[in-house]
Amino acid sequence: MIARHALACCFVLLLLAPAPSLAQSIGVRGYAAFGVVQLAAKDTFEAVADTSQRSTFGGGVQVTNIWKGIFADLSVFTMSLDGERVFVDNGEVFKLAIPLEIKMRPIDVAGGWRLNYGRVSPYVGAGATFLNYEESTEGDAATEPVSESKAGALVLGGVDVALWSVVHVGGELRYRHVTGILGEAGASAEFGEDNAGGLAAAVRVSIGR
Numbered sequence: 001m002i003a004r005h006a007l008a009c010c011f012v013l014l015l016l017a018p019a020p021s022l023a024q025s026i027g028v029r030g031y032a033a034f035g036v037v038q039l040a041a042k043d044t045f046e047a048v049a050d051t052s053q054r055s056t057f058g059g060g061v062q063v064t065n066i067w068k069g070i071f072a073d074l075s076v077f078t079m080s081l082d083g084e085r086v087f088v089d090n091g092e093v094f095k096l097a098i099p100l101e102i103k104m105r106p107i108d109v110a111g112g113w114r115l116n117y118g119r120v121s122p123y124v125g126a127g128a129t130f131l132n133y134e135e136s137t138e139g140d141a142a143t144e145p146v147s148e149s150k151a152g153a154l155v156l157g158g159v160d161v162a163l164w165s166v167v168h169v170g171g172e173l174r175y176r177h178v179t180g181i182l183g184e185a186g187a188s189a190e191f192g193e194d195n196a197g198g199l200a201a202a203v204r205v206s207i208g209r
Contacts, residue, residue: 026066027209032059033172035202037079041182041193047093048100048187049083056200064114064209073110073125073156077200078103085137088190103134104196106176108154119162129154129176133196152178152197160206168206175199 034057039045042052060075085098112125128151135146158172176197183194 025209027064029062029064029168029206029208030059031062031075031204031206033057033075033077033202033204035172035200037198037200039198040177040195041188041191041198043191044182044188044193045081045083047086047088047191049081049102051081052198054079054081056202060108062206062208069114069116071112071114071123071125073108073112073127075108076105077108078105080104086187088187091190093187098137101136101138103132103136105132106130106178106197107132108156108174108176110154110156112156120159121162121168122157122159124155124157126156127154128152129178129197131176131178131181131196133181148181150178150180150196152176158204160204166207166209168204170204170206172202172204173199174202 035055037054037056039052039054045052056077056079058075058077060073062071062073064071066072081102083100083102085096085100087094087096107130108127109130110125110127112123114121114123130149130151132149133146137145154174154176156172156174158170160168160170162168177195178197179194181196182188183192188194
């Protein structure tokens, strides 16, 4: 819901803005991003790690102005949580004192539309995310590590501001929806949560055209 509202705002801004300049040559931008993720499986991660928010960082490359503002984007992000294994009975959480580390690495492939209004360039896009999810417990041979990879949907939107000719800073929202990892067993099944994705807000620094 938050992601839909954010993208709707981006579209409204695009409609209200003056006519953009689209006659630009193809360019390439590399970027780094740092932000925070609100995980969709809120109750599950709060039970395991006492939080459903976590910092995330990553980077990627974007090919811009392929045709009339259309771009292609490839990126990799990472995040991790430390917690402990739990048992959930009728909504009540019992800590098991077994340390648990969770790592998530989404690889995003997207396409979208970028407009240019002088030094400001808003954009929206959509595509697919490929999420690698890992659970590990150090020193517990009885607990098998978990490693799964699933594909899901991705939507994104943001705006860049040019500081110099090839240096840009901006903000971005990405929403990922990935099922097939959570919801089959454990705390996520008890809470009825099957989306391993969530909403990420990040600050970006880009270099290139």
